[in-house]
Amino acid sequence: MSNKLITPNPSRRAVLGGIAAGGALLTTGLGARFAQAQSSAPIKLGFQLHRTGIGASYGRWYERTATAALKVLNDAGGINGRPVEILFEDDGTDPKRGAEVVEKFATQHKCDIGFGTLFSHVVMGSAPRAGELKLPYFVVSEGHHVASGALNRWTLQPGITDVKSQVLSMAPWVLQNLGKKVTMVFPDYAFGHDHRDYFTQAVQANGGEVIAQVAIPPTETTFTRYFPKIPRETEVLYHVMVGPAVLTFVKELGEFYGTGARPEIFGFIDSLEAVNIASPGLEFLEGTHFWEGHPRYLQEGASEAELAYRAAVGVDDTGASVSDPADVATYAHMFSVWETLFAVKAGMEAAGYQGPDDRQKFVEAMEAIAAFDEGAEHPQGPKVFNGKTHQAFGLQSISKVEGGKLKRVHQTTMEDGFYPDEVDYTTMSF
Amino acid sequence: MRRLALLFLLLPGAALAHASERMVILTLPTRGYVIGAALTVALTAVLGMIARRPPHFGARALFTRPALLPREVSSWVGAGLTILLVVVGLFGTHDPMENLLPLTLWTVIWVGLTLASVIFGNLWRDVAPWYGPVRTIRHLIGRTGSIGLARLGYLPAILGYLAFAWFEMISLSPADPEVLARAVALYAALILTLGVLEGEDWLDRGDFLSGYFAMVSRIAPFWAEYEGRRVTVMAGLPGAQVVQSAPLTPSAIAFVTLLLASVSFDGLHETFWWLARLGINPLDFPGRSAVVWQNTFGLLSFWAFSAALILGAIRFGLPKGTRFSDLAGPLMLSFLPIAAGYHVAHYFISLLTGGQYAIAALNDPFSTGLSLLGLPEHWVSFGFLSTHSGVRAVWSFQFAAILGAHVLAVLLSLRLTANIERAQTFRTHAPMTLLMIAYTVFGLWLLSTPTGA
Numbered sequence: 001m002s003n004k005l006i007t008p009n010p011s012r013r014a015v016l017g018g019i020a021a022g023g024a025l026l027t028t029g030l031g032a033r034f035a036q037a038q039s040s041a042p043i044k045l046g047f048q049l050h051r052t053g054i055g056a057s058y059g060r061w062y063e064r065t066a067t068a069a070l071k072v073l074n075d076a077g078g079i080n081g082r083p084v085e086i087l088f089e090d091d092g093t094d095p096k097r098g099a100e101v102v103e104k105f106a107t108q109h110k111c112d113i114g115f116g117t118l119f120s121h122v123v124m125g126s127a128p129r130a131g132e133l134k135l136p137y138f139v140v141s142e143g144h145h146v147a148s149g150a151l152n153r154w155t156l157q158p159g160i161t162d163v164k165s166q167v168l169s170m171a172p173w174v175l176q177n178l179g180k181k182v183t184m185v186f187p188d189y190a191f192g193h194d195h196r197d198y199f200t201q202a203v204q205a206n207g208g209e210v211i212a213q214v215a216i217p218p219t220e221t222t223f224t225r226y227f228p229k230i231p232r233e234t235e236v237l238y239h240v241m242v243g244p245a246v247l248t249f250v251k252e253l254g255e256f257y258g259t260g261a262r263p264e265i266f267g268f269i270d271s272l273e274a275v276n277i278a279s280p281g282l283e284f285l286e287g288t289h290f291w292e293g294h295p296r297y298l299q300e301g302a303s304e305a306e307l308a309y310r311a312a313v314g315v316d317d318t319g320a321s322v323s324d325p326a327d328v329a330t331y332a333h334m335f336s337v338w339e340t341l342f343a344v345k346a347g348m349e350a351a352g353y354q355g356p357d358d359r360q361k362f363v364e365a366m367e368a369i370a371a372f373d374e375g376a377e378h379p380q381g382p383k384v385f386n387g388k389t390h391q392a393f394g395l396q397s398i399s400k401v402e403g404g405k406l407k408r409v410h411q412t413t414m415e416d417g418f419y420p421d422e423v424d425y426t427t428m429s430f
Numbered sequence: 431m432r433r434l435a436l437l438f439l440l441l442p443g444a445a446l447a448h449a450s451e452r453m454v455i456l457t458l459p460t461r462g463y464v465i466g467a468a469l470t471v472a473l474t475a476v477l478g479m480i481a482r483r484p485p486h487f488g489a490r491a492l493f494t495r496p497a498l499l500p501r502e503v504s505s506w507v508g509a510g511l512t513i514l515l516v517v518v519g520l521f522g523t524h525d526p527m528e529n530l531l532p533l534t535l536w537t538v539i540w541v542g543l544t545l546a547s548v549i550f551g552n553l554w555r556d557v558a559p560w561y562g563p564v565r566t567i568r569h570l571i572g573r574t575g576s577i578g579l580a581r582l583g584y585l586p587a588i589l590g591y592l593a594f595a596w597f598e599m600i601s602l603s604p605a606d607p608e609v610l611a612r613a614v615a616l617y618a619a620l621i622l623t624l625g626v627l628e629g630e631d632w633l634d635r636g637d638f639l640s641g642y643f644a645m646v647s648r649i650a651p652f653w654a655e656y657e658g659r660r661v662t663v664m665a666g667l668p669g670a671q672v673v674q675s676a677p678l679t680p681s682a683i684a685f686v687t688l689l690l691a692s693v694s695f696d697g698l699h700e701t702f703w704w705l706a707r708l709g710i711n712p713l714d715f716p717g718r719s720a721v722v723w724q725n726t727f728g729l730l731s732f733w734a735f736s737a738a739l740i741l742g743a744i745r746f747g748l749p750k751g752t753r754f755s756d757l758a759g760p761l762m763l764s765f766l767p768i769a770a771g772y773h774v775a776h777y778f779i780s781l782l783t784g785g786q787y788a789i790a791a792l793n794d795p796f797s798t799g800l801s802l803l804g805l806p807e808h809w810v811s812f813g814f815l816s817t818h819s820g821v822r823a824v825w826s827f828q829f830a831a832i833l834g835a836h837v838l839a840v841l842l843s844l845r846l847t848a849n850i851e852r853a854q855t856f857r858t859h860a861p862m863t864l865l866m867i868a869y870t871v872f873g874l875w876l877l878s879t880p881t882g883a
Contacts, residue, residue: 051526052605054715054883060527064808088525090606094717097602121716189711218713219706221456221880243713244452244880251457280818281457314808323806326813326820 042085043078043353045344046105047116048126053093055119057274061313061330062116062140062337063088068312069338072376079345080353087111095125102126106133112348112356115340117141118333127155134430136363138344140336142166142293144194147391149423153430156366156390158347158383159340160293160333161417164198169396169416170266170291171202177410178264178289179235180208185226186240188215195240195268221245227256234263239271246271247281254284265289269296269332269399269406276320276328278404285401289409292397293332294380297405309338309379318405335380342377343369343385343392360430366390367426384414388424393417452881454821460878463825464871467833471870475840475863479856484844487673489666492652497661501555505562512559512618519611523797526605527787530795535614536598536605537784539639541777547643548770551653554643559618560633564625571626579628579636583681586624588688590617590638595692599699600725602718641685646770648672648763649838669842672766677759684737686762689769691736695729697776697876700883704728712882721883740765743861749852757850761862764842768866771835772873775828779815782824786810828877836870 047066050059070086078084087109091098098117105111114130115138117123123141130137131152139146139157144164146157174182182203186192192215200210214229222245230237241249249271265288277285277296296319298310313334314322321327343366351358351365367387374382381395393414399406478484499507519531526532539554547553568574579586603609621637634640647653648671655662664670678686698704699721705712708724744758790810793803814820843862847853 049525053717063525090524090526090603092602092605092718094602094719096717096719121714125717187713189714191714218711219702221702243882245456247453247457275453275816279454279816321808321811321813323808324811324813326817327811328813328816 040082042083043080043348044109044111045084045086045341046101046109046111046114047086047088048091048098048101048105048114048122049088049116050093050118050122051088051090053091055093055122058118058330058333059090059093061274061334062118065313065334065337066116066341068314069341072312073341073345079348084345091117091122091126093119093122095122098122098126099129102129102135102137103133106130106135110356111135112353112359113138113344113362115139115344116337120145123155124150127151130154134359136359136366138340140333140340142333142336147386147389147422149389149425151390153425153428154363156363158343158366158369158372158385158390158392159338160336160392161394161396162391163194164419165391165393165417166268166291166293166396167195167198168202168419169412170398171199171206171208172416173398173410173412174236174238174266174289175203175206175208178266181231181233181235182208182210182238183212183214183230183234183236183263184210184238185214185216185230186238187218187242189218191242192216192240195238199238216241218243221248223249223252224256227253230263237263237265239265239267241267241271247275247279250284251281254281257284266398267291269293273332274328274330276326277401277406286404288401290399290401290406292399292406292408294335295397295399295406295408296329296331297399297407299408303374303379305374305376305379308376309335313338339372339378339380339383343372345377346372363430381411382414386421388426389421390425452878454816454818455825455878456880458818458822458825458878460825460874463829464874464878467829467836467870467874468867470833471836471840471867472863474837475844475859475866478841478844479854479859482854484841484848485667487667487670487842487845489664489670489674491655492663492665494660494662497656497659499556500659502562502565504556505558505560506566508557509559509563511557512614516611516615516618519607519614522607524607526607527784528791528797529607530788530791531607531614532605532610533784533788533791535610537780537788540598541781542785543643544646544770544777545774545781547647547650548774549650549652551650552643552647554639554647555634558633558637558640560621560625560637561630563622564630564633567622567626568629573626574629576629576632577627579624579632583679584635584641584685585681586636587638587641588681588685590621590636591642591685591688591692594638595688595696595729596726599692599696600718600722600729602722642689645686645689645766646773648675649767649770649835669767669838669845672763672842673845675763677756678762679759680755683741683758683762686765686769687737687740688733690740690765690772691733692729693769693773693776694736694872694876695732697772698732699725699728700881701876702880702882705882710882712880715883718883739865743865746861747858749850749855749858752850752852757847757853757858760846760850761843764839764846764862767835767838767842768869768873771831771838775831775873775877778828778831779824782814783812825878829874832870832873832877836866836873839866 049063050056066086074083089101089104091101102114105114113136117126117139118141120141120143123139123143127137131154137155140160142160142163144162145151146155147162184196186195196213203210212231214226216226267290269290269292298317315329316322319329319331346369347362347366351362353362369385371385372378372383384393396412397408398410400409515531515534522529543553598604624636625633634644649668651665651668653664653671655664702712708721744761745754748754748757787810793805794800
């Protein structure tokens with residue numbers, strides 16, 4: 001019974017509190033201050049940070065990006081005229097802790113939303129809890145799990161494209177410019193399989209042919225014996241190796257081909273995110289191509305927004321920290337944190353968001369958003385947001401290594417990355 | 431808003447994370463180093479056995495001075511700091527890389543103080559937060575007796591260390607300030623209570639940290655000897671204190687094997703090799719929560735395995751007519767440099783990364799945008815982990831620590847058995863030498879093999 005008395009009706013709670021404090025005059029005073037405080041109280045965003053564990057090298061840049069974005073957001077007046085606060089909680093890059101962090105956001109810290117999760121297994125472990133607690137949950141994982149329908153109405157990914165869209169959008173340019181006979185080299189587990197499946201499908205749709213798929217066991221740390229499996233007639237070698245042996249992979253691939261003829265080489269920068277492309281041993285990459293979510297090196301004719309973003313996150317023209325040229329940022333991905341924050345702002349303002357009671361209204365307002373324009377809030381480029389699949393679509397870059405730097409040679413169109421909807425979250429209940 | 435003007439702090443995982451430098455180290459010729467180190471250790475042992483004149487490990491007094499603070503007082507200062515850190519853990523920032531409690535315990539004490547103690551002697555002894563409070567409380571309540579805990583030897587410290595090691599490498603949130611604050615408060619209260627019941631002299635053996643620092647600091651080339659209120663600062667070859675130490679008791683032997691095994695397992699449980707044993711894809715580590723039971727079992731088994739290996743090697747070389755404990759007691763002391771050396775090498779990167787965070791946290795202790803030390807924005811940086819020169823420098827230090835520790839261990843094993851009858855034979859030393867060569871290779875392998883957790 002007593003629980004019912006203090007259920008969250010603010011005015012009633014204020015009155016009860018006042019009575020308990022013992023005076024009608026005091027009640028009025030407190031009530032007025034409470035109302036005042038509520039309208040100007042900060043909006044509280046919980047950031048689920050991979051501060052420790054395997055995601056930590058991304059986590060430190062995501063924290064840096066979030067903090068920089070928050071400053072810009074607050075300097076421009078916050079959200080709905082209210083200041084915004086970010087509460088960072090470490091999830092140890094662990095799905096169980098991830099779910100606990102989401103719960104802390106919702107129940108202990110009374111955050112308005114949770115956001116910032118990168119690693120897919122943490123997203124998969126946390127999103128169901130966010131759904132149960134009805135906490136809007138914004139992920140930046142690139143995973144196809146949002147758009148595939150595996151998650152729930154409360155989980156959205158408006159700040160970065162998913163890997164399926166990224167891979168599909170590469171195929172037209174790669175096939176037209178690098179060659180039609182493709183050999184894929186990938187680690188033999190889900191991450192590599194996604195690349196294998198999406199790219200093979202896109203190659204076929206664009207008139208090319210995947211002539212060999214070389215799956216490499218994840219425990220492998222030397223690769224020489226796999227290279228003879230690459231057919232001689234290969235025109236394009238597509239690689240997505242990840243993990244501590246990546247430098248070894250590149251080095252051994254270089255030794256395998258020597259200075260003789262080699263196929264064109266196309267990879268995903270995920271392999272070398274946060275690694276200086278001009279490192280000794282990576283010379284072999286000269287003249288090869290990479291997908292980049294966001295070009296690491298400052299490109300000619302970069303927008304004002306790009307320059308401002310770089311300055312705000314403290315990254316120089318080569319993609320490294322302004323305080324240490326050897327400390328290369330996770331530049332291809334970390335814009336997602338920045339853009340998600342401003343997507344949240346757009347959604348909250350569209351919903352006239354006041355507090356946790358408006359969470360559902362806020363998600364509905366997000367679902368109604370169709371696009372985000374390129375600019376200071378979206379420096380990576382314009383986005384199309386699909387409210388049904390809760391997934392953003394955007395422009396991808398293909399860069400070529402020239403003189404030890406990554407130079408953009410192609411930017412995809414928005415349509416290159418589209419694929420048929422696989423879910424309609426708006427039909428699901430909250 | 432609170433964090434608005436914060437320093438933007440970075441890092442791969444700090445004290446608990448063993449950073450991504452493995453990408454570069456896999457391209458370095460570490461195999462040659464490992465072979466070279468193994469040969470050096472073997473050659474040291476062979477030459478030592480042939481020469482039959484192990485180093486003397488003499489010591490001399492540098493100077494004597496009055497103690498700056500009585501131990502009761504410095505310990506009370508330590509107690510005050512402990513309480514303050516627990517409060518910071520409970521009520522300060524939730525970020526483990528900004529909160530001074532996890533940074534102090536995992537980086538400053540566990541890594542930094544170990545390194546300092548390996549050089550300058552036991553620096554924990556005077557600041558350990560129990561001695562002063564226990565004496566004061568016992569004085570106030572007029573308690574003088576004990577409850578017989580001393581009879582347990584190192585057993586309480588073994589349990590404490592085991593819990594600590596489990597908390598550090600297996601539990602889910604060892605760096606979470608709030609979780610850590612509760613754990614520290616609980617442990618401190620437990621030791622305080624037991625100390626009051628048993629007496630302050632028990633603390634040096636009952637608290638695992640005191641036991642740990644007393645062990646690893648015995649290889650320091652500088653140390654202090656106390657006589658009343660006067661301190662004599664001593665110097666000698668690393669190991670000079672070890673040769674003066676009393677033989678280890680069985681529980682102390684168990685404690686030393688635990689030190690060795692736990693820090694090795696801390697390295698091992700992140701390797702591709704171990705993850706493969708657990709059937710886990712090392713490129714797709716599912717998080718600590720997926721390996722709690724496996725690693726708990728792994729830690730205990732690895733301890734049992736290490737202890738069996740060491741004691742087995744001693745037993746195998748036991749001269750006829752010599753009791754096992756007469757040989758094992760002194761000989762186990764020669765493993766102290768290995769425990770200390772591997773600890774220093776293993777956590778060296780944590781010191782370089784977490785240490786930066788600790789300095790940055792002191793720069794702005796209340797996360798209010800202060801810059802007490804005048805550090806610029808984005809000061810914390812880890813570029814050295816991804817350059818060849820940086821990784822080579824780190825590896826060289828680790829290599830020197832491991833090799834130096836094992837050479838010292840071999841020399842100490844010869845010295846410590848010099849007075850045992852019939853123990854100067856090839857038969858006695860061969861198993862130990864083989865084990866130390868294996869440990870050298872294993873230690874360097876742990877530092878250079880790919881990791882995925």
